[in-house]
Amino acid sequence: MSVTVVFLGPLADLANGQELEVAGPLDWAGLLRAVGPDIAREIxxxxxxxxxxxxxLADKKSLQAKDGDEIALLPPVSGG
Incomplete structure (x- = not known):
């Protein structure tokens, strides 16, 4: 099974795509490794x-994604 990581806004540009499938379950440290150093620094x-x-998540470091879960990375919203 896997976990889907969804990149929104400028993170999608940085990731060169909107989604990444990674093996689950996945915790915060695993997410940082899976997305690579540039995105890890941003998130x-x-x-x-x-x-x-x-x-x-109130505390993103408490992430505990199970197989089949979707993780969305939400950068700040800008605009007017």
Whole structure:
């Protein structure tokens, strides 16, 4: 089974795509390894939120994604 990581906004550009399938289960350290150093650096910033299974995590470092879950990486929204 796998976990789907969804990159939104500028993170999709950085990832050269909108989704990545990785082996599950997946914790925070595993996510950082899976997305590579450039994206890992970005998602560790306080301004980036992480959602798992449709719920934004209060503490993204508590991530515990199970097989079949979707993780969304949510950069800050800009615009007017």
């Amino acid at each position: 560790q910033a306080d301004r980036v939120n992480v959602a798992c299974g449709g719920s934004v």
